[in-house]
Amino acid sequence: LTNFLMFYLYKIIKGLVFPPGIFILIFLLNFFIVKNKVLRILNLLSALILYLISISPTTDLMKEFLKVKIEVNFQKPDVIFVPGAGLSDESISRIVKAYELYKIYNVPIVISGYKVEAKMMKSKLLMFSIPDSMLILDSLARNTFENVRNFIKISKIKNFKNIIIVSSDYHFKRIDKIFKNSGLNLKYIPSNQIDWTAKTILDIVPSYASFSRNIRYLNEILGYFLIFQ
Structure with a gap:
């Protein structure tokens, strides 16, 4: 049990100390420190957006959007x-x-x-x-x-x-x-289909892996609507 808790504690601390987690904390800290209302709102929004881009549930939502279902009517390709x-x-x-x-x-x-x-x-x-x-x-x-x-x-x-x-x-x-x-x-x-269905509390902890993956997914969604890249 101790090892189990230490593992999760380590992952949570790591998620908050290393980017992008540390930047989320900085934005939140600025929200409480600065007096200017506009700057406070900007810091809060920045923290929220960065947090959402850095967690696994966001990946699941974007992956669901990017699914494609095609009926295949041939046995052997050309x-x-x-x-x-x-x-x-x-x-x-x-x-x-x-x-x-x-x-x-x-x-x-x-x-x-x-x-x-x-x-x-x-x-x-x-x-x-x-x-x-x-x-x-x-x-x-x-x-x-x-x-x-x-x-x-x-x-x-x-x-x-x-x-x-x-x-x-x-x-x-x-x-x-x-x-x-x-x-x-x-x-x-x-070529690299990965099943992200296993859920744990760590899914809501920001991580660079989730951030990197979500940026790729966002690029795909943007490219889908623009059809440029």
Whole structure:
């Protein structure tokens, strides 16, 4: 019991001492110290907004919004489409998932990213002994909109109709909106789907992990409405 309590106490203190928790405390402290009414309101709002962005329940709400449900009516794809995620761990996880699917279906893989990113992704797949002839490279796409736009052009040239898209689970809603009216059959395979359903008191303690995750989700929601990135 003591170890159990110490674990939770450590996590709570850590959440309040390290960013973003420490900044939430600073904003709250300023709320009580400053005399100017406008500044007090600004500090309180800043603390509230930062707190909401830094907790796990906010992730659950945004993830629910970003869910996409698509009926798939094909058994075997014509191609696997992998949009990049910058030079990051997410790009690597997408490449690994694409390789797993390639071993199952033995169909071409379209890799889409910008310059070095796309070449890096291709080099990783070549390391998995996938033939160069099975890899199609789009190194001109600077954002999600261009990833999809360029892929649609490639699909028309190659006559691809049934598409498996490999990306992060929270990325699919934006991708699906850009694919609208493309006439392609789409199946979404998440590369890094994580189940956040296990709930504890620590979910309401601010953490950098939740903050970082929520910023990515906010970027997706903003991109969904703007369809620019």
